[in-house]
Amino acid sequence: MIPGTFDYHRPTTVESAVALLLQLGEDARPLAGGHSLIPLMKTRLAAPEHLVDLGAIEGLHRVERIGDDVVIGAMTTQHSVINSSLLADLVPILRETALVIADPQIRYKGTIGGNCANGDPGNDMPALMQCLGASYTLTGTGGNRQVSARDFYLGAYETALAPGEILTEIRIPIPPTGHGYGYEKLKRKVGDYATAAAAVVITMAAGTCTSASIGLTNVSETPLWAAEAARILVGSTLDVATVDAAVAAAEAITTPASDMRGPAEYRTKMAGVMLRRALGRARVRATV
């Protein structure tokens, strides 16, 4: 648990960070809160020769409303996400999710950008971002591009980030007022990654589900957007048969690993149970 040798850089602008990363090439990694990267370095599963700390760059730590979106700077910590009244009002599921990530100490350092950019299927924010239809602003030498969270994750630790690119902000379309939501996570203890977790956002009108979106955490190489399961819910009263069908559709797309959290079959079933419970809570919270 002793990391290899590395150099440390602390640029103050996005431009210089991007330039550094490009110049240093494959041996360089951005450093945000360090709570995913440093454990990997301590076990020597990662051995970057250069760390480019994004901590001194101004403007990456912010939460604001821009039109129909909320925009969160990549270096905003999970702690700030939890304490943002803007987010609590507009996208309360973010707070609910951030509260089940790791523990208070880690949330105080760990960033939402790092959580989304990391590409570990165990991270909780990515599936939520897929559920919310968020997009990421990726900044490289050629300027910015937008990539949907639903297209960003290519495999375990493989993302759409090109060499030298930094995730600078997250844009989340504000869900309609009165929407119901729930993030349900099964874990062995505080500070544990999910055995399985589900994010649900729905809207209801006159007892009928008018829209639904579902994300699943840690039951595949990537976060999963359960489009088919959500489609099944829309137009129903969320009756038992429909929910059963949606749960089955969600379970069907999972391909979890067997690990100390349990065998694959268990984790698939837990994705279903978490979905059922998240949906139950979302329904109670939906105002119409």
Next chain:
Amino acid sequence: MNEQVKIDIDRAERTEKLQGMGCKRKRVEDIRFTQGKGSYVDDLKLPGMLFGDFVRSPHAHARIVSIDTTRAKALPGVIAVLTAADLKPLGLHYMPTLAGDVQAVLAEEKVLFQNQEVAFVIAEDRYIASDATELVDVVYEALPCIVDPFKAMLPDAPILREDIKDKMIGAHGPRKHPNHIFEWQIGDKQATDEVFAHADVTIKEMLVDHRTHPSPLETCQSVASFDKVKGELTLWGTFQAPHVIRTVVSLISGLPEHKIHVIAPDIGGGFGNKVGAYAGYVCSVVGSIVLGVPVKWVEDRMENLSTTSFARDYHMTTELAATKEGKILGMRVHVLADHGAFDACADPSKWPAGFMNICTGSYDIPVAHLAVDGVYTNKASGGVAYRCSFRVTEAVFAIERAIEVLAQKLGMDAAELRIKNFIKAEQFPYHSALGWEYDSGDYHTAMKKAMDAIGYTALRAEQAEKREAFKRGETRELMGIGISFFTEIVGAGPAKNCDILGIAMFDSAEIRIHPTGSVIARMGTKSQGQGHETTYAQIIATELGIPADDIMIEEGNTDTAPYGLGTYGSRSTPVAGAATAVAARKIKAKAQMIAAHMLEVHEGDLEWDIDRFRVKGLPEKFKTMKEIAWSAYNAPPPNLEPGLEAVNYYEPPNMTYPFGAYFCVMDIDVDTGVAKTRRFYALDDCGTRINPMIIEGQVHGGLTEAFACAMGQEIRYDEMGNVMGASFMDFFLPTAVETPKWETDFTVTPSPHHPIGAKGVGESPHVGGVPCFSNAVNDAYAFLDAGHIQMPHDAWRLWKVGERLGLHG
């Protein structure tokens, strides 16, 4: 105010000032611990100190074809790389174990478990040492491995220990197979078989106490510093038994024992993990002797969990025979004990299976037979007592699970069955069928108090209702009630049956009263967080009438402390605590002579009164201990040598037998397998209570570790012998959030043979807690005929039980 009230107030005030036995004195060591001012091995920085790190085997079983250290030695900052070839000429490539086996320090021809030590890199800093381990080129030829102890004994099993393959008589008698270590038997086999052949009811269950690992916050570590000019070695380390380490180092290094200074500074938890001698200690010593500069070795968490001593891995076929009315007639147990690659089990030398023969528990079982077979597998070695006296957690798990299985078969309430079979208060001292003499106990009283406190009858009624509701589909929760009534055996121990490498398991105390009446006392034990600095001082305070705050306790430096066997197996209070009381009494006897001289009366005319000797019938004529101390140095009576100090080496006449009644109420979500502990009530009887607050703290800690072991903590291996989950990512160490709320209670049945009647409590909660949790889980599913459910009871395993029983629709 009348005279008597005045006297009472005065006496109460003087007693309170002492902060002696029975008071909730705050832990004095916490003043430094809570401020980060403790001083641990890793805090040590010596001039010129080098750092060591291990090259470890990726294979569980492989032949070493070659080791090439060239690239590592070429790395700037690397000073030396040790391999077995370097140690062999010194006779140090193997070291003796406490169990009479030998253990590789650095692997010579073969590796026998994953992460086994292969080479030791010594470098100028910790980072370079770690970098260099990646530059040692080792070529392995993989061999078939054994992780299942049952397969170790198959006729065609690969032979693991080629170094001893022709040595068919082991330290504990004949070996039946090259992978066999020992067979140990006790009890009357014939009479037991006879009882089983004719009993109304018998049960037989394979109970697995799975492999796990103690996890002290501080891992194992050492700093060795050899002074070539003086020929002296100073060794700082995480040692639960520093004196034994000194003797062992002397025996294996050939250095005279007086030229070895072993120092155990503050220790951040032990739980058995720091009893053994490890390759890291030896390599830091060799490194320092060879290089003449200090060498530090600090284990990381993954190394700790995967290499230094594990615990448990006992596969216990447990049988009970009873009448149909529920009177237990006999017990028969066979254990297959997985000891890993070397027999490095930490037990008193004559006890290869520890005190497993306490497995008849709290019950009057007329006959019993126990046989234990130890075997080698391709796993890390160890077999330490993880917060318990030697193999007592295993023993108590066997009887406390088995009695529940029997209750179910008989259709009897599990509490009632226990009460029916308890050893009665009037039967003590009680001779058990497997050879122990239980010193004292009052099980019926404790059980009744516990059942009343938890509201046992009401809980069973609630459970019956819940079960019906579950069957009707109205709830998805199962309610379990766990019971455990354990008897521990601690305080090893009497010389007649307990020694470590031939050294009797006594312990010691040396007390010196200074002229001004303050005290320094040293013991042969070593606290790892138990609060010895607080409690030993309380014993002396009460015995000698000196305020505990004026008494300093010191342990861990072999140059200054009297020889002792160390702290584990809850032995500090029963053995060193007794030595402390006896040494104090020697001082008190001398103090009485001095007081008599000072008061010009006959010794027999004096009586002790809290902090002073006073003349019988003349309470205003007295001398306080403080005055006596001054006089001891200033004007001792003629014919009496000056000074006021004493030493005692205490050899206990018997073990002590703490006991307790534990109850657990658990609710299990069948759909996820998640178990929630609703209540946990622990009644402990540890005899005389020295510091109720420390006892409570020990109970909280022990129960938390019991909860962890029962509910998820494990060291697992896959079929290739890869160790799984050996980091805090997976290894279940509960936080305050998962840990249940503990309700504690007590009864007091003093030990009749201990000078202050104390029995030791550090391990009881762990020993009693594990089966209590497991019984709660098993009880929850019992009405569904689930059969025995093995530990650990983590969520996925309980979900699998639900699957098997068809509970998930």
